[in-house]
Amino acid sequence: xxxxxxxxxxxxxxxxxxxxxxxxxxxxxxxxxxxxxxxxxxxxxxxxxxxxxxxxxxxxxxxxxxxxxxxxxxxxxxxxxxxxxxxxxxxxxxxxxxxxxxxxxxxxxxxxxxxxxxxxxxxxxxxxxxxxxxxxxxxxxxxxxxxxxxxxxxxxxxxxxxxxxxxxxxxxxxxxxxxxxxxxxxxxxxxxxxxxxxxxxxxxxxxxxxxxxxxxxxxxxxxxxxxxxxxxxxxxxxxxxxxxxxxxxxxxxxxxxxxxxxxxxxxxxxxxxxxxxxxxxxxxxxxxxxxxxxxxxxxxxxxxxxxxxxxxxxxxxxxxxxxxxxxxxxxxxxxxxxxxxxxxxxxxxxxxxxxxxxxxxxxxxxxxxxxxxxxxxxxxxxxxxxxxxxxxxxxxxxxxxxxxxxxxxxxxxxxxxxxxxxxxxxxxxxxxxxxxxxxxxxxxxxxxxxxxxxxxxxxxxxxxxxxxxxxxxxxxxxxxxxxxxxxxxxxxxxxxxxxx
Amino acid sequence: xxxxxxxxxxxxxxxxxxxxxxxxxxxxxxxxxxxxxxxxxxxxxxxxxxxxxxxxxxxxxxxxxxxxxxxxxxxxxxxxxxxxxxxxxxxxxxxxxxxxxxxxxxxxxxxxxxxxxxxxxxxxxxxxxxxxxxxxxxxxxxxxxxxxxxxxxxxxxxxxxxxxxxxxxxxxxxxxxxxxxxxxxxxxxxxxxxxxxxxxxxxxxxxxxxxxxxxxxxxxxxxxxxxxxxxxxxxxxxxxxxxxxxxxxxxxxxxxxxxxxxxxxxxxxxxxxxxxxxxxxxxxxxxxxxxxxxxxxxxxxxxxxxxxxxxxxxxxxxxxxxxxx
Numbered sequence: 059x060x061x062x063x064x065x066x067x068x069x070x071x072x073x074x075x076x077x078x079x080x081x082x083x084x085x086x087x088x089x090x091x092x093x094x095x096x097x098x099x100x101x102x103x104x105x106x107x108x109x110x111x112x113x114x115x116x117x118x119x120x121x122x123x124x125x126x127x128x129x130x131x132x133x134x135x136x137x138x139x140x141x142x143x144x145x146x147x148x149x150x151x152x153x154x155x156x157x158x159x160x161x162x163x164x165x166x167x168x169x170x171x172x173x174x175x176x177x178x179x180x181x182x183x184x185x186x187x188x189x190x191x192x193x194x195x196x197x198x199x200x201x202x203x204x205x206x207x208x209x210x211x212x213x214x215x216x217x218x219x220x221x222x223x224x225x226x227x228x229x230x231x232x233x234x235x236x237x238x239x240x241x242x243x244x245x246x247x248x249x250x251x252x253x254x255x256x257x258x259x260x261x262x263x264x265x266x267x268x269x270x271x272x273x274x275x276x277x278x279x280x281x282x283x284x285x286x287x288x289x290x291x292x293x294x295x296x297x298x299x300x301x302x303x304x305x306x307x308x309x310x311x312x313x314x315x316x317x318x319x320x321x322x323x324x325x326x327x328x329x330x331x332x333x334x335x336x337x338x339x340x341x342x343x344x345x346x347x348x349x350x351x352x353x354x355x356x357x358x359x360x361x362x363x364x365x366x367x368x369x370x371x372x373x374x375x376x377x378x379x380x381x382x383x384x385x386x387x388x389x390x391x392x393x394x395x396x397x398x399x400x401x402x403x404x405x406x407x408x409x410x411x412x413x414x415x416x417x418x419x420x421x422x423x424x425x426x427x428x429x430x431x432x433x434x435x436x437x438x439x440x441x442x443x444x445x446x447x448x449x450x451x452x453x454x455x456x457x458x459x460x461x462x463x464x465x466x467x468x469x470x471x472x473x474x475x476x477x478x479x480x481x482x483x484x485x486x487x488x489x490x491x492x493x494x495x496x497x498x499x500x501x502x503x504x505x506x507x508x509x510x511x512x513x514x515x516x517x518x519x520x521x522x523x524x525x526x527x528x529x530x531x532x533x534x535x536x537x538x539x540x541x542x543x544x545x546x547x548x549x550x551x552x553x554x555x556x557x558x
Numbered sequence: 559x560x561x562x563x564x565x566x567x568x569x570x571x572x573x574x575x576x577x578x579x580x581x582x583x584x585x586x587x588x589x590x591x592x593x594x595x596x597x598x599x600x601x602x603x604x605x606x607x608x609x610x611x612x613x614x615x616x617x618x619x620x621x622x623x624x625x626x627x628x629x630x631x632x633x634x635x636x637x638x639x640x641x642x643x644x645x646x647x648x649x650x651x652x653x654x655x656x657x658x659x660x661x662x663x664x665x666x667x668x669x670x671x672x673x674x675x676x677x678x679x680x681x682x683x684x685x686x687x688x689x690x691x692x693x694x695x696x697x698x699x700x701x702x703x704x705x706x707x708x709x710x711x712x713x714x715x716x717x718x719x720x721x722x723x724x725x726x727x728x729x730x731x732x733x734x735x736x737x738x739x740x741x742x743x744x745x746x747x748x749x750x751x752x753x754x755x756x757x758x759x760x761x762x763x764x765x766x767x768x769x770x771x772x773x774x775x776x777x778x779x780x781x782x783x784x785x786x787x788x789x790x791x792x793x794x795x796x797x798x799x800x801x802x803x804x805x806x807x808x809x810x811x812x813x814x815x816x817x818x819x820x821x822x823x824x825x826x827x828x829x830x831x832x833x834x835x836x837x838x839x840x841x842x843x844x845x846x847x848x849x850x851x852x853x854x855x856x857x858x859x860x861x862x863x864x865x866x867x868x869x870x871x872x873x874x875x876x877x878x879x880x881x882x883x
Contacts, residue, residue: 378777379772379773379774380772380776383775397769397770397773398770398774399767400767400770402833403762403763403766410759411776412775412776414756418756423754424754424759
């Protein structure tokens with residue numbers, strides 16, 4: 059069906075793909091694996107005509123093809139669903155699907171009926187039920203993804219690329235997506251599936267291709283490999299245990315923060331939790347269960363109905379993250395690009411961003427020497443791999459970007475750090491380093507709230523776990539109770555009490 | 559190096575090199591300035607005379623000072639349309655305080671500065687805490703400031719102010735006009751603020767990614783308040799120079815100056831979306847605009863046609879700048 063051979067790509071003098079092969083058959087789900095920066099995205103951009111290869115050939119059903127742009131790739135039957143969706147939020151599903159190639163009736167007016175009928179047909183083909191008449195921003199993330207897939211199919215895509223489609227989905231939505239993928243596979247569509255979740259690879263994929271640092275590592279059937287072997291192919295070395303050992307439980311440790319009550323919405327559940335010094339408190343739950351909102355409410359960055367916070371036993375009411383910072387509480391948000399980093403800034407400037415109180419000269423001015431020295435120390439502490447403190451953060455990999463955000467907060471004397479999805483989109487090697495940094499922080503008496511949608515991470519890292527459901531905490535578990543069955547049971551069936 | 563250049567922080571001082579200069583965001587404005595200067599020099603013998611150069615700089619000073627405040631605002635991702643109208647209002651009120659109310663001139667001028675600062679802060683409060691788009695807020699305050707100046711003066715210039723105030727507009731120290739000295743001092747101060755203080759970094763951070771800045775503990779609302787306050791203050795400072803030059807408070811002065819100020823900022827290489835740009839670029843942009851005005855006048859080109867030419871040059875400059883990055 060699709061054959062990429064010896065693809066090379068250079069940007070300037072730097073070659074990022076060193077002769078990559080990819081062969082995808084009709085009616086198979088083909089996993090494209092590799093750490094961040096391995097070249098997956100570049101390869102997919104080449105397939106879609108967004109960038110052109112320096113060398114190598116693309117064949118579709120045996121015929122060599124050259125795509126000068128995305129439109130030509132679409133015409134050749136390639137469809138891609140990007141990690142960041144390209145839907146227009148205020149248009150409905152039908153309008154989005156036919157954007158820029160609207161069907162027209164007599165007099166050049168839009169033929170809304172015909173478009174709606176075609177859209178409904180495709181949704182039926184996908185066996186999904188998505189509201190076609192509401193603006194897509196009111197649909198769930200999964201439904202938006204189905205609209206994207208439907209859009210690709212409406213263009214007669216025979217080769218469909220799904221770039222980390224499950225990253226923001228809940229488990230049941232993932233199941234639904236897999237059902238759709240299986241249906242498409244049955245219809246003979248070739249699917250290229252990119253995911254960081256290895257268990258998903260084993261569940262849905264037929265064959266895999268692994269890239270590492272722009273090199274082609276190998277292709278094989280999923281049945282020929284196991285988890286360890288896959289990780290080894292990806293990182294080139296075996297990583298035995300990602301998670302640093304948990305310290306012995308110290309229930310007598312004093313409380314760092316106590317949230318006596320938090321109610322996100324009027325009429326919603328009221329939760330309470332406490333964070334002890336030296337512990338990692340996991341916040342588990344499905345996407346949209348109110349974990350992020352709860353920590354934002356704590357810092358005054360989300361308009362909660364009620365929120366009572368005690369720091370070191372003293373009641374506080376924060377009006378924003380700046381006041382949290384003043385009391386030693388820092389947030390590392392879930393989206394580094396949108397919420398964590400100033401991407402046009404250098405590492406130095408990003409680390410310094412909220413640190414200027416520390417290096418002042420004559421009260422008003424920045425002490426540039428101290429700033430540089432402190433940044434270099436912080437970078438060394440978290441082991442950022444970069445050309446130097448002046449490198450722009452948007453040139454760094456996801457893992458190194460996250461380390462920059464961590465460095466920013468470690469540079470402070472923080473008591474509490476809130477990690478929201480600390481390792482999302484980060485490769486295996488960097489993950490282990492970030493886990494070690496988190497443990498090092500708590501060993502020095504710091505406390506961490508870790509929001510995570512990855513169960514192994516919650517289980518491997520947390521000393522205690524608060525499980526969220528429908529906007530509130532439904533259970534707090536510790537010790538041997540921290541296992542996937544217990545947590546998933548609470549997260550999917552736990553009862554919340556609604557309080558007026 | 560590009561890292562300094564992109565956000566304008568001079569964190570490290572490397573050696574001078576052509577490559578370094580070419581990658582600086584100042585490169586393009588500088589090249590534009592040089593090219594336009596040479597063209598003007600070829601077209602008019604008089605252009606490169608010391609007298610004419612000083613004359614150009616003096617003419618640039620008012621818009622140049624307005625553009626300082628505008629740079630702060632645009633760097634945060636905002637815009638301030640009220641600068642021209644605020645300048646006119648401050649000039650009119652200061653003159654009125656001296657002439658009609660009999661206040662001592664220094665007190666009246668100082669009051670004017672405070673009024674400018676106050677209007678700027680009001681813009682800042684409306685944008686930061688009122689959560690309204692800057693373009694709408696300042697469009698409204700622009701109209702209000704213009705209207706209030708006309709109401710106060712009845713639409714007529716207020717003259718009869720003490721003669722020494724003309725020193726601010728047309729005075730000289732040696733060969734250098736006083737307004738040029740004032741302008742350079744304001745630019746120097748702005749450079750220090752932007753490059754050497756935490757506030758300056760926060761201005762860039764806001765334009766680069768406001769959410770990230772807020773979540774990491776930057777007091778984003780206060781930064782916004784401050785940049786609009788600065789813009790109001792520089793408008794009032796420009797008013798002092800204008801009052802000195804015209805020797806009166808002119809309620810109709812400065813029409814369209816906000817657009818010239820924006821043009822100077824953008825010609826100077828500052829991104830209209832914020833986060834990137836240098837105050838020195840704005841100075842170059844303002845001088846470039848001034849040279850165009852001066853040169854086209856010296857060539858005796860029809861004033862209506864001059865506007866067309868200036869517009870075309872701005873478009874061309876922005877287009878090249880877009881390709882440059």
